[in-house]
Amino acid sequence: MNLKTLSEKLGLSQTTISRALNDYPEVSEATRQRVKAAALKYNYRPNTRAQRLATGRAMAIGHVIPMSNNQEMVNPIFGDFIAGAGESYSKAGYDMLLSVVQDKDEEATYRAMASKGSVDGVIVHGPHKNDPRIKLLQELGLPFVVHGRSMGDETSYSWLDINNGRSFQRATNLLLDLGHKRIALLNGDETMDFAARRRSGYEDALRKRGFAPDSTLTFSAEMTEQFGYETAKRLLQGMRPPTAILVSSYITAIGVRRAIGRAGLMLGRDVSVVTHDDDLSYLRNGDDIPSFTATRSSVRNAGRRCAEILLQSIATGNGQPVQELWETELMLGDSTGPAPS
Amino acid sequence: MNLKTLSEKLGLSQTTISRALNDYPEVSEATRQRVKAAALKYNYRPNTRAQRLATGRAMAIGHVIPMSNNQEMVNPIFGDFIAGAGESYSKAGYDMLLSVVQDKDEEATYRAMASKGSVDGVIVHGPHKNDPRIKLLQELGLPFVVHGRSMGDETSYSWLDINNGRSFQRATNLLLDLGHKRIALLNGDETMDFAARRRSGYEDALRKRGFAPDSTLTFSAEMTEQFGYETAKRLLQGMRPPTAILVSSYITAIGVRRAIGRAGLMLGRDVSVVTHDDDLSYLRNGDDIPSFTATRSSVRNAGRRCAEILLQSIATGNGQPVQELWETELMLGDSTGPAPS
DNA sequence: CAAATCACCCAAAGCGCTTTGGTTTTTCAA
DNA sequence: TTGAAAAACCAAAGCGCTTTGGGTGATTTG
Structure with missing residues (x-):
């Protein structure tokens, strides 16, 4: 069904049909109803391709x-x-x-x-x-x-x-307030804007408290679960493991949690973790007791x-x-x- | 830039331009090259909307x-x-x-x-x-x-x-072979075809070994992390907790792992878990030592x-x-x- | 009551391509 | 050299809409 055949069926011009369907005022209410009813009856819908060519918009x-x-x-x-x-x-x-x-x-x-x-x-x-x-x-x-x-x-x-900077600054401050001195950062790829800003926020917070950022505690990579697991594992096995880890992605934080569990440590007691949380639908951080302390914003x-x-x-x-x-x-x-x- | 102006620039008909660009044989090689060069030079590309109307395909x-x-x-x-x-x-x-x-x-x-x-x-x-x-x-x-x-x-x-049925049948058999007798199933929404088949596979395996499926051990819901956590937590706190859990989604399995950790139990020793793994790019199950025993297929x-x-x-x-x-x-x-x- | 306005409707011109059905050149065998 | 076949090109007709620029009666207005 196209405009032409519909217009023939109704004994109206294509112009009128088009206008009726698009709610233009130049058409009487009675006609408009008749046209719309017919369109419904014959299951007519304007052809998208033609419509787009005619209007010049891709929609x-x-x-x-x-x-x-x-x-x-x-x-x-x-x-x-x-x-x-x-x-x-x-x-x-x-x-x-x-x-x-x-x-x-x-x-x-x-x-x-x-x-x-x-x-x-x-x-x-x-x-x-x-x-x-x-x-x-x-x-x-x-x-x-x-x-x-x-x-x-x-x-x-x-x-x-x-506000990635502020967000990670606050998160870092929270950890500093809890007395943590060695705070690791597991960040996304720092050629990305968001990750660069998060690092700034983290470093600003440290410096304001008189801590120099320690480059052996910061990592930047694609935010997979494995990245979190392996990095945390290595950190925890190190000589001077961090007592807190700031993570840029919930998925990566899950890997961190896995490493902490594997190391026989307890999350939130032996090692603290704060993560960013995009509030993904299949990965809700609990509305009652969030399992992670997190900076949250719904993506x-x-x-x-x-x-x-x-x-x-x-x-x-x-x-x-x-x-x-x-x-x-x-x-x-x-x-x-x-x-x- | 459109066909018309390009054709005028080249002193050729629109037909020829169109054919040259679409590699039709009715055009000399020399002309074709000339046309293609000009298209490149003027950054001409056929308008999608027009092309689609003309060809009748949406592409x-x-x-x-x-x-x-x-x-x-x-x-x-x-x-x-x-x-x-x-x-x-x-x-x-x-x-x-x-x-x-x-x-x-x-x-x-x-x-x-x-x-x-x-x-x-x-x-x-x-x-x-x-x-x-x-x-x-x-x-x-x-x-x-x-x-x-x-x-x-x-x-x-x-x-x-x-092959969801076979897949979960094999997974169940694996657990049975390991001596597990109480095997829970955390399945997806069982109005979905895949989940229904997985349940069948699971039940078939049990029955073949003489076990009657226990409805207090099977659960069906949307496969979030939280579903895994909460269900496993409840199961583990119960009177007769399962020794193994079969899970339909990696994300849910992560929740199960969290519950096991929280309960102070050890994954793979106190409780066994097998999950389906869609081989998601950000959630690789490790190529060396998979952290989960899993039925895997790349989505x-x-x-x-x-x-x-x-x-x-x-x-x-x-x-x-x-x-x-x-x-x-x-x-x-x-x-x-x-x-x- | 004539003129102006209004409400409704229509024919036809695009939109920018592809493709059909030619026409004009070239090529080549006889 | 000629005629047919092949190669190369073109004009114009769609594709199915929207929109412009009228028309034609009916209704107001001065």
Whole structure:
């Protein structure tokens, strides 16, 4: 069923049908009802492809998921972020277009999206420090919102980020307050903006208390469970093991917990752990007694909001950038306690 | 830059440009080179929307991600599956269209996809027993591949599944061989096909050894970490705790491990655990010494292959269904040992 | 009561491609 | 040298919508 046959069936012009369905005022209420009823009856829906060509809008938002070709890892927060964003898109009648690409093909993917017109905007995932994608997208004139942000010029584009620096500063302070002096940091890849900021927050807190950051206690890698396990294991077997560990990801913290258990130590007594928690749906940190003390922020809400910001900036068409910095929640759980003497 | 202006620049017809770029034979090699060079120079790429209207193909595959509105949970395997599928799509020049929808809106979503023509086919995620989506898609004439399958008529459509029954039967046998007599099952939602089959495998193994399945030892719920923790905790505090636990998801197994640790017991000695392992990229079960004894199958490979099957069936256009049943790998890890006496 | 306005509807022109059905050149065997 | 076949190109017709720019009666307005 297409417009033409439907219009013939109803004895109306295609124009009128189109207007009736799109709620234009130039059509009488009676006709509109008749048209809508017929559309329902014949299960007619405008062909998306034709609609998009005619309107010049793709009605789709692109998400480019970069994949480091060495690790081939998909960020576990991705599913929840997408779920949040998906909600916003559904509401607005937009589609979500996903491209999983190798790091090196990312630029080409954006260029292609822009010149082929397959999307009206994109969400940028996992920004690095001074991320070149930002300038690229600005040149291409493709609307975008960054989940996170990128050190450098932060005022010229839209982003939504959590306050990573402050968040880890507070977490470090909490551990210092508990008397911990040797605090390890298991951070994400520090070429990424969020990880760099978290390290700054951690180091700032230490310095303010007169501790010099100890480079033998900080680690930076992709945040897998195994990274947490192996690093913590090595640390705990060392000569002067830390009494507290600050971790950038819940998954990695699980690995840390495993190592602590294996070493016959008790989490929260022998070793304290604070982790960041993205509030993933399948990995809730307990609403009653959180099993980890954590800095929490819902990545799903972030997804929802990023999408909203992008859709709105597309709708209004003004290039006015929107920035949102969310504070995290510092939740006390069972994984922290006073430093052992 | 569009076809028209490019053709004017080159003094050729739009037809010739189009054919040159699409490698049709009706164009001289010299011209083809000239056209391709010009396209590169002016950064011309055919407009996707126009191309799709003209060809009548969407060049996109839909993934409908159902979300149970009570739990609002995104399946953690989703990211890896998508990554795998994405690879296949990229290779073939297809886009991936994601819709995150509430369970109840799923039928409407499929209907809309079919009548709007926004995709050429879909992947069905998380099939239930006698899943109504299968009949729906067949009626709609929308090509599809099911990740998993649905009890009932299994020969009339394409699917790719792992041998869940056999897999859990083997896992149960392993535990029985180790002398375990009280084996608990922490299963996924048993209205889902995979979970139902796993239970059957588990029960079959028990019965074959003369044990009657004990309904106080089996649990079925969404596979979160918390489900694992709380259920295991309760079990271990009970009068006659199981000596072994069979778990349907790695994430849930992590919760089980946490409960075992909390109870002051040792995994693999006091309590044995076998879990299914989807081989998620951020949660590798160790290539050297797996921390869990597990039935493993890569969900990423499954994604890759599902996409291939779908693309191929779209390309050939024959309705010949393809079915693949993958065996899982039973990996011995540290989490199992002889039943304590 | 004529003129202006309004409410409704329509024909046709795009949107930017692909593809059909030619036409014009070249090539090559007879 | 000629005629047929092959090679290379082109004009124009879709694809299925939206939107522009009218029309045509009915209703107000001065």
